[in-house]
Each structure stands twice: as structure tokens, then as C-alpha cells.
Amino acid sequence: MLGSLLLGLATLLGLIYGFLVSNFGHWRRRGVLEPKVFPLLGSFPNVIWPRQHFTIDMQDIYMRYRETNSYVGCFLLRAPKLLILEPRLVTEIFVSAFRHFEDNDASRMVDPAKDRLIARNPFVLQGDDWRRERAIFSTLMTNGRIRTLHSIMERVCRDLCDFLTKDTTGGGPYDGTDLGLRFTGEVLFDCVLGIQARSFSKDPLPVVQQNQQMSSENIGLTIAGAVSGLFPNLPRRFRPKVFPxxxxxxxxxxxSEALRLRRSNHQERNDFINHLLELQREHNLTEEDLISHAMTFMFDGLDTTSTSIAQCLLLLGRYPGCQRRLLEELDRAGGDSELLDLDALIELPYLSACFNESLRMYPASGWASKTCTRDYELLGSHKAESVKLRPGDNVMIPVYGLHHDPDFYPEPGEFRPERFLDGGLKRFKQQGVFLGFGNGPRQCVGMRLGLAMAKAALAVIVQRFQVKTNARTLAGNQLDPNIFVGVHKGGIWLDFEPRSAKIS
Structure with missing residues (x-):
């Protein structure tokens, strides 16, 4: 009896082991080097055993092989991924060969039938569905429409400053991520839905708590990632639900309530919800489609923009010389106005440089994953023969590794906004080593709105407060290994001291 049990257990373990390693050798058989890989853990062990953020595993592979290989074969758990190491190929995949890599890998992880809120989000759509919805969404994100939001941002900036002024009297540190969420939540709810989230009041809508459940406390997202890594070819209809x-x-x-109120009040307001209602009539959109389009603004802009604001404030607090230079630029441009005109704000070179350098050090996503949609031969500089990619093959871009490559960014752990002055942003994007918002036709659709919000928040805070990093904030730039997206480990704790006067 005992012998039979042991034999059965051994057989079961053998089958599990065989399943876990069955894809290993996938790239080697196609003539591509495969670095060391582990059963269950794959090429990035910290996905399962988070001693450090798993994008650092990816960075380690990038740094080890970038001088000798243009790409190497890796495995996210057991899902085969071609890790691109040559920046020229990054631009090729995102831009010049885009029609061969149209789909994001995330589109295979989400089942729109289960997660209706993002069913029309261009980020998770494929092929013709993506092109159609991207075209609809792009009409909402013009510079002219974003420019009309200036009065709303002015109101939110006043609320933010009043909130900080009252809060700083207590002398305690402030959670920078919470501050960013309050600001972006208030702007987005008013701009998109025409309602105020009361984010700076004693009775706010639970935007921050809901966002935490969606991002840092989301079990469904963890399960969906594990399923995608263990069963890469599983049809979408069998994927688990991601949104709580x-x-x-x-x-x-x-x-839904915002849409009902706008219809019942017959209110004409030049905001996004009015434009969405116009699009519903023009394109015969269903109510679910309309809700999903509105949700695209909230989902794409809330977490990433708020985190980017917090991390830029962290770096400005650590580098007071950079903060003072930014203050001088704002003072010269601002005069006595409460908030600079959005066009002027967007064009400020040093403000843009500070934000881009922050995105370089803390990219919103430390990696990108694309799916091959048409046969393509990828030819690197380090090998005479190309690798032939077939539809369904996945390529990964080590964004964090590229952003911290000392060959392109000397002393990459240092905050140096001047890297992005005098054409630096354009140069880095053309080289394929800066992907703060992605690149090519599928770069972030909400980029203009995200930039407008982030720059407004940074400008008004720096003009009115001296930002200092509180001792509670951990030193260094280490990412939290327990959070899928890249955020500063231990949280961002800041002090805000009201400025007595502007620079003369």
C-alpha cells in the first residue's frame, strides 16, 4: 500500500515537473540563446519569490548579454518570451515593423466578457477591434479638448494647495502616492464625469481605497498573471476575472449615475462626458460601450499618473538644486497667474525634463510585451542569421533595463533632468532607449491628458511649497518587489513647507 502511494506521488511529481519544463528549449531549437531557466520560476525567479522586483531579473539578463546578443530566449514562468536586448530592434518592433506586432500581450490575459469595464479599452483589444476603438478614443484626446479643462485644473490645484497648507501645520509626513491619487482622482472625475470626488474634503468618494483594491491588493490580477505564465495558450474565455x-x-x-444625470439635466458642458454622449449617437454605441470608454480615462490615467507625480516629487525633494531650478523657470513664466496656461505649462523645457527623467528612473511599466501578428524576420547586429517570428510569438522589451543602461544614461541612478534638454527626449526615443509612454501607434492613448495633469500638479506644488523627503522614505531607488508595477519600496513620504515668497 505504502509503495503504491509513493509510486503514485512520484508519478504525479514527475508529470508536474514535465509540464513545468515542457516549453524549455523553445528558443534554443530556433537558434536563440536561452539563459539559465528554472522549473516554475522561469527566467525571472522573483515573480514567484519576490526578494527584488522581477524587472530587476530582466535588467540583469539585459546587462549580462547586451554586448554579445541582440535577443535571448526567456520564460515568464513557462511562457516563451523573446527578450529584446538591442535598442534598434525596440524601435523596429514599436514603429517601423508595427503591422507585424500590432497586439499587446495583455490582450490575451483579459477576457472582455468577464471584465466589461475595460472591454473597449484600446490597450487590451486586438486587430480591427483595436483600430476601431482607438479611432473613437483619439477624437476625445485632442489638444483643444484638453485645453478646455484648464478651469477645472485650476480649481483642483487650489483645493490641493489649501489641503497641503492645512495638513503641513501638523508637522507630519505626507504619503506622496495618496496625494497623487487625490489630485488625479479629483481631476478625472470632474473632467470625465462632470462630478466632484471631494478628494480633499473630510468626506471624499472612496477613490483611493478602490484604487488600492485594484492595484496593490488585487488577487485577481495575481491569479491572471500566474495563469497567463503557466498556460500561455489558454483561450481568453478561460481566463480569470481581473477587476475586483x-x-x-x-x-x-x-x-452610470453621471450619464443619467447629464441626460436628465440636459446640461451642455464642454467636457469628455458630453463628447462621449455625442459619440454614442454618431457610432451607435451601447451603454456598456459608453461606460467602458469613460472607464478608459479612469483606468489608464488614475494609477500611473498619480504614481508618476509622487515619484517626481520624491526626486525633486532629494535634489533641491533641481527643485530650485524648476521654481525659477516657473516663476519666470508664471507671473501672478494661479496656474499657467496649459499650453505654456506643457512647453516648459525644464519641467518636461524633470518629469521625463522621473519616468526614466521609475517607468510606469518596467517592461512591455508585444505579440507577433504576422510572420517577421528579426535580424540583430550580433548574429548573421535572423530569427523567424510567427504569429503568436511574444517579445518582451526590458524597459527598466534600457532606462538604466549606463551607456545611454551615465550614472543612471542619479536624477539629471538635463539629459532631456536640447532634443534629448527625441534622441532617446529614436534610439529606442526611452519608453516612458511607449512608442509607435500603440503608445499610451491618454498621454496628453496624463502630462497635463502631472505638470499642473508639479508646477503648483513647487511654486507654493518647498518639497522635502521625509526620513521615513527609504534611501535608494529600490522598487517594491510585492507590487507588480514599479513603485518606490516603502512608500514615498514627503514634507511640504510653504514658501514665504516667490523668487524675485
């Missing part, structure tokens, strides 16, 4: 049901109820309910 409480998040569906809250966001879906708020958007």
Missing part, C-alpha cells in the same frame, strides 16, 4: 467586483460596482455605478 467591488471595483466594478463602484466605478460602473458612478459612471
Amino acid at each position: 467586483r467591488s471595483y466594478d460596482r463602484f466605478m460602473g455605478g458612478v459612471i
Whole structure:
């Protein structure tokens, strides 16, 4: 009896082991080097055993092989991924060969039938669905429409400054990520839905709590990532639900109520919800489509923009010389106005440089993953023969590794905004080593709105407060290994001291 049990257990373990390693050798058989890989852990062990953020595993592989290989074969758990190491090929995949790499790998991880809130989000759509929805969404994100939001941003900036002024009297540190979420939540709810989230009041809508459930506390996202890594060819209809049901109820309910109120009041307001209602009539959109389009603004802009604001404030607090130079630029441009005109704000070179350098050090996503949609031969500089990619093959871009490559960014751990002055941004993007918002036709659709919000928040805070890093904030630039997106480990804790006067 015992012998039979042991034999059965050994057989089961053998089958599990065989399943876990069955894809290993996938790239080697196609003539591509495969660095060391581990059963279950794959090429990035810290996905499972988070001693450091797993993008650092990716960076380690990038730095080890970039001088000798243009790409290497890796595995996210057991899912084969071609890790691109040559920056020229990054630009090729995102831009010149885009029609061969149209789809994001995330589109295979999400089942729109289960997660209706993002069913029309261009980031998770494929092929013709993506092109159609991207075209609809792009009409909402013009510079002219974003420019009309100036009065809303002015109001939110005043609320932000009043909130900080009252809060700083207590003398305690402030959670920079929470501050960023309050600001972006208030702007987005007013701009997109025409309602105020009361983010700086004693009775706010639970935007911050819902966002935490969606990002840092989301079990569904963790399960979906594990399923995608273990069963890469699993049809989408078998994928688990990603959004928490409480998040569906809250966001879906708020958007539905905003739509109902706008229709019942017959209110004409030059904001995004009015434009969405016009698009519904023009394109015969369903109510679910309309809610999903509104949700695209909230989902794409809330977490990434708020985190980027917090991390830029962290770096400005650590580098007071850079903060003073930014203050001088704002003072010269601003005069006595409460908030610079959005066009002027967007064009300020040093403000843009500070934000881009922050995105370089803390990219919103430390990697990108694209799916081959048409046969393509990828030819690197380090090998005479090309690798032939077939539809369904996945390529990964080590964004964090590229952003911290000392060959392109000397002393990459140092905050040096001047890297992005005098054409630096254009040069780095053309080289394929800066992907703060992605690149090519599928770069972030909400980039203009995200930039407008982030720059407004940074400008008004730096003009009115001296930002200092509180001792509670951990030294260094280490990412939190327990959070999928890249955020500073231990949180961002800041002090804000009101400025007595402007620079003369």
C-alpha cells in the first residue's frame, strides 16, 4: 500500500515537473540563446519569490548579454518570451515593423466578457477591434479638448494647495502616492464625469481605497498573471476575472449615475462626458460601450499618473538644486497667474525634463510585451542569421533595463533632468532607449491628458511649497518587489513647507 502511494506521488511529481519544463528549449531549437531557466520560476525567479522586483531579473539578463546578443530566449514562468536586448530592434518592433506586432500581450490575459469595464479599452483589444476603438478614443484626446479643462485644473490645484497648507501645520509626513491619487482622482472625475470626488474634503468618494483594491491588493490580477505564465495558450474565455467586483460596482455605478444625470439635466458642458454622449449617437454605441470608454480615462490615467507625480516629487525633494531650478523657470513664466496656461505649462523645457527623467528612473511599466501578428524576420547586429517570428510569438522589451543602461544614461541612478534638454527626449526615443509612454501607434492613448495633469500638479506644488523627503522614505531607488508595477519600496513620504515668497 505504502509503495503504491509513493509510486503514485512520484508519478504525479514527475508529470508536474514535465509540464513545468515542457516549453524549455523553445528558443534554443530556433537558434536563440536561452539563459539559465528554472522549473516554475522561469527566467525571472522573483515573480514567484519576490526578494527584488522581477524587472530587476530582466535588467540583469539585459546587462549580462547586451554586448554579445541582440535577443535571448526567456520564460515568464513557462511562457516563451523573446527578450529584446538591442535598442534598434525596440524601435523596429514599436514603429517601423508595427503591422507585424500590432497586439499587446495583455490582450490575451483579459477576457472582455468577464471584465466589461475595460472591454473597449484600446490597450487590451486586438486587430480591427483595436483600430476601431482607438479611432473613437483619439477624437476625445485632442489638444483643444484638453485645453478646455484648464478651469477645472485650476480649481483642483487650489483645493490641493489649501489641503497641503492645512495638513503641513501638523508637522507630519505626507504619503506622496495618496496625494497623487487625490489630485488625479479629483481631476478625472470632474473632467470625465462632470462630478466632484471631494478628494480633499473630510468626506471624499472612496477613490483611493478602490484604487488600492485594484492595484496593490488585487488577487485577481495575481491569479491572471500566474495563469497567463503557466498556460500561455489558454483561450481568453478561460481566463480569470481581473477587476475586483467591488471595483466594478463602484466605478460602473458612478459612471452610470453621471450619464443619467447629464441626460436628465440636459446640461451642455464642454467636457469628455458630453463628447462621449455625442459619440454614442454618431457610432451607435451601447451603454456598456459608453461606460467602458469613460472607464478608459479612469483606468489608464488614475494609477500611473498619480504614481508618476509622487515619484517626481520624491526626486525633486532629494535634489533641491533641481527643485530650485524648476521654481525659477516657473516663476519666470508664471507671473501672478494661479496656474499657467496649459499650453505654456506643457512647453516648459525644464519641467518636461524633470518629469521625463522621473519616468526614466521609475517607468510606469518596467517592461512591455508585444505579440507577433504576422510572420517577421528579426535580424540583430550580433548574429548573421535572423530569427523567424510567427504569429503568436511574444517579445518582451526590458524597459527598466534600457532606462538604466549606463551607456545611454551615465550614472543612471542619479536624477539629471538635463539629459532631456536640447532634443534629448527625441534622441532617446529614436534610439529606442526611452519608453516612458511607449512608442509607435500603440503608445499610451491618454498621454496628453496624463502630462497635463502631472505638470499642473508639479508646477503648483513647487511654486507654493518647498518639497522635502521625509526620513521615513527609504534611501535608494529600490522598487517594491510585492507590487507588480514599479513603485518606490516603502512608500514615498514627503514634507511640504510653504514658501514665504516667490523668487524675485
